[in-house]
Amino acid sequence: MNQLDQQVAQRLTRFYMLALTVIAVLSITGLLFIRRTLSDHNNDGRVVNVAGRQRMLSQRLTKLALLRTEGILTVDTASFPALLNTWSQSHTQLRNGTLRMEKEYVVRKSRQIDRMFTQIEPVFQSIYGSLVQINNPSATEDQKKTALHTILRAEPSFLEQMNAIVFQFDKESFERVKSLEQVEWVLSASTLLTLLIEAFLIFRPVVTHTKDVIRKLTESDEALRIVNEDLAVANADLEVTNRRLVDTQRELVRATEEKYRLQLEEENIRSAGLLEGQEEERRRFAREIHDGIGQMLTGLKLQAEKLKVIPFPEPKHRQRFEELCEQIYDVIQSTRQTSHNLMPSVLGDFGLGAALQFLAEQTARSSGIQVIFEGTDNENRLSPAVEIGLYRIAQEALNNAIKHAEAQRIRINWQHSDTKTVLLIEDDGKGFSLKSTSKENRKIQATNGLENMRTRARMLKGELTIASKVKKGTKVTVQLPDTTS
Missing domain, CATH: 3.30.565.10 (Histidine kinase-like ATPase, C-terminal domain)
Known part of the structure; x- marks a missing residue:
């Protein structure tokens, strides 16, 4: 009897320990994923630095252009063409979304930053064309002075807009890091709370109660055996035996009802776990669709729109291109719809x-x-x-x-x-x-x-x-x- 109790208890213990281990591993894996994502956000600092450097390079190029046009010597030994090339490349890479330095950095931009780059583009092109004119050895003095006048007139607007872009980059980076930190804390607290609840409210009571049920069932079986022996020995003990049988049957009914209740509780817990897993998987799929496929489709749409300015040799080619753009837009809308159906952001x-x-x-x-x-x-x-x-x-x-x-x-x-x-x-x-x-x-x-x-x-x-x-x-x-x- 004791051996049976111990076997059942050990089997249940192994099962719940396995469940706790799986929950712990999944929780730690989730935390490591968030840590890695937060580490990726540190790269946003490099993007902010490069955007801030654009303001300094603009001012430095304006100073060198002024000194070169007026024929004033300077102790600044920097190469004007090299600075101009660095300034132009950094602007283009920030606008296109990829910084190529010691490694490639993805420039995560919002729609607002895209609009700001669109607004600053004419000002940048005006200053860049004037700087190229000043750097041109074959340009006349009048042409250089005209170009310098254009630079001095456009530079304040460029600095003001670039300053707004830098602050917007920094603001969005801070918001992403803050949001991920909150998710990390919530996930950690929820995981620890789940483990504590399962350990103290589920594991120990179920094991203890199951041992009691098995022990009582075993005792009932033993009581039945004794009653049968008593019936065979003496009919005089029939009334007592019948009462014991009735008591035993009641105990069996109670034990069966208790077992059914435990099974129902386990089924409820299992169903809740499955539903929670489904919602978590939907949340993860929605995130991956929105942040992965959605971003790639948006990039594809932007690239396709850039091709609209290219002339097509035949009208039917232009028509097919327009149909392709509409299909890309439909795919983007379908992707957004699928992401929303999986986990609507408006709900949270x-x-x-x-x-x-x-x-x-x-x-x-x-x-x-x-x-x-x-x-x-x-x-x-x-x-x-x-x-x-x-x-x-x-x-x-x-x-x-x-x-x-x-x-x-x-x-x-x-x-x-x-x-x-x-x-x-x-x-x-x-x-x-x-x-x-x-x-x-x-x-x-x-x-x-x-x-x-x-x-x-x-x-x-x-x-x-x-x-x-x-x-x-x-x-x-x-x-x-x-x-x-």
Whole structure:
């Protein structure tokens, strides 16, 4: 008996230790990834330095141009053509997004910086052309003085705009580093908290309780054996034996119910882990699509737009080129849509109400179906897990209403206050019969993801109800206990 208890306890211990080890390894891997990303952000300092150097080079070239035009000797031994070449190359590389120095540095630019480079480009070209004119030995004195006048007139504007670009680079770099540091702290705290909760609230109680159940089952079996022996020895002890049998049966029922409850709890924990893993994987895919494929497609679009100024030998070539540009734009839009569906940024930034409203608008545009959002304006945010769970339920319900119910009008109602939290999705589709138990209907329900919605509601400790009649639409309601962030 003791040997059986020890075997079961050791087996459960190995299982949970393996689970804890896997969680720890994944957490450390995530932390190392964030550390490496933060290290990459340090390269932004080099970009800021080069952008700042452009201001110094501009002033130095202006000084040398002035001295050269006026014929004044200077102790500055720097090569005017070399400085001009360095200034021009640095500007071009900053504008194109790649610095080539001791190694290649990627210049991460926002749309605002792109616009600032577009605004400064005419000023740069004006100063650069004038500097080239001054450096030209065959230029006349009048031409050089005209070029110098152009430089002196354009330089203040260039310095002011370049100064704004430098500060914008520095601001965006600081914001990225600050954001990643916050993610690192949240990830570290969440991982440690998960490990502590699993160790103290799951591992030890489950092992102890399982040992007790096994011991009690073994004792019950032994009691039954003794009762059977007593029955064989004397019929006089029949009444006592029967009472013991009844007691034993009650103990077995209680043990079976306890075992079923444990299995149900384990299933809930497993389902929660799977859903959490799915959301994390969606979040990672959305990040990779947006930061990887999205950026590459944007770069491809910019490169394609630069080719528009090139003349084509035949009109049909120009038409095919325009069609290619439209296809690139469609791919970019599809990529953004896919990234948003995986993990909408508006959900984390503005909360569930804004995310549901955006989902309704987006679904209406893409499907042509009337989707109405009704919600209360409440600044109290729910926890991230609750918000993403409710958002996925709304997504699934909308998808079912469009693809399976063939609805023409869908209403999303979101109510959140200090006393209640209710999400309702109602459509005017063809509906279905909840009483049907046929295989075909069960397949339809599985396809529509009803079980997935029920699982998510159960994980949120909420209640999900589905009301539907054939040709009279469907109404999905999720009601949660009082939950605030």
